[in-house]
Amino acid sequence: xxxxxxxxxxxxxxxxxxxxxxxxxxxxxxxxxxxxxxxxxxxxxxxxxxxxxxxxxxxxxxxxxxxxxxxxxxxxxxxxxxxxxxxxxxxxxxxxxxxxxxxxxxxxxxxxxxxxxxxxxxxxxxxxxxxxxxxxxxxxxxxxxxxxxxxxxxxxxxxxxxx
Numbered sequence: 347x348x349x350x351x352x353x354x355x356x357x358x359x360x361x362x363x364x365x366x367x368x369x370x371x372x373x374x375x376x377x378x379x380x381x382x383x384x385x386x387x388x389x390x391x392x393x394x395x396x397x398x399x400x401x402x403x404x405x406x407x408x409x410x411x412x413x414x415x416x417x418x419x420x421x422x423x424x425x426x427x428x429x430x431x432x433x434x435x436x437x438x439x440x441x442x443x444x445x446x447x448x449x450x451x452x453x454x455x456x457x458x459x460x461x462x463x464x465x466x467x468x469x470x471x472x473x474x475x476x477x478x479x480x481x482x483x484x485x486x487x488x489x490x491x492x493x494x495x496x497x498x499x500x501x502x503x504x505x506x507x508x509x
Contacts, residue, residue, distance in 0.1 A: 365428060368436075372427050375420030378413050415440070426450040435461060442468050 381387055387400035394400050401408045408416075415437050419427055422443060429450040430436045442449050449468070453461055482505060486496035 368428050368431060368433070369424070371416055371433050372420055372424050375416035375418070378408075379417045379420050382417065422447065429454045431455075438465060 381400070382397045385397075387394050387397050390400055390403065394403070397413075398410055400406055401410060401413050406413075415433075418440055419433075419436055426443070426447050427436055427450070430439060430453055435453065439449060439453065453464060456464060480502070482500050482502050484496060484498045484500055485494065487494050
């Protein structure tokens, strides 16, 4: 097989597999929503008192935020979610999809940069920003555990660096 043929074969395979991923996270969201709404988590074991407790179990192992995003995603028609593509894109569009589901059609197949620009426009921001207005912050983080110890807005006049 010629290398050019091989790369296009792989591109098609990846596109097909990505659709499966989108379909799977949609289905996971439906299941999580049913578990939460019907309070089925209470029957998983005596040690499980809340839905969040269930999420910590090895068989589920979801961060709380991820589980709730998946639940929100599952509230839309599956066809709309599949048009958007990946999980990250869908999560970023959630607030706007609630107002206008036709957004899914408009982002279908957009390259990353175009998608980001579209999202900025949805937020009412210019996609061609020159970053002329800046905010400055102090961030103090532990080198070892990466925990943020301090995060504070400061005035540009208080710092002596060129950005």
